Amino acid sequence: MPQPTSKRADAARNRDRILAAARTAFAGADADVSMAEISRRAGVGMATLYRNFPGRRELLEALYTEEVDAICAAAADAPDDPAGARLTAWVRRFFAFSTSKRAIAAELLTHVAGTDPVFEGGRTRVLAAGRPLLEAAQAAGEVRADLTLEQVLDMVIAIARIQGDAAYVEPILDAAFAGLRP
Structure with missing residues (x-):
């Protein structure tokens, strides 16, 4: 007879597999x-998918929140x-996040208001995580x-909104970073 923890571990693996599949799917050229x-x-x-994410919005929010968590952790580490x-x-990590999550954010915005707590909370967390880095660099x-x-x-x-490949956008980003220096 399986242990209750193994059932929870299986559920966690299913959730992780769903998020990984969605992350890859939404990163592709055809994000629809x-x-x-x-x-x-x-x-x-489908029942497992909907048990974890009752709708598309919840799945998109989970992907967005996961990325915000990673950005915040990157600031701490x-x-x-x-x-x-x-x-x-x-x-630069934030830039990569901004470019790779454009499709997720755009679609999520169609499902939520611009003042949605997911966006506002994510922005607040990112700013709180990055502010010490800026303050240290300024000091x-x-x-x-x-x-x-x-x-x-x-x-x-x-x-990040500029259309073009990395060879086109990277020099623009480098010039912007040069402009940050005193």
């Missing part, structure tokens, strides 16, 4: 993927480099003192 297709890719039945380098590495004289983290991240989000 059905819940049935996500279920198929995850190798779980920044390498012991000079303050400006730590900030730059973290902001070290490596980043202009007249910028807020909101301004830096808004700049990165704007650059």
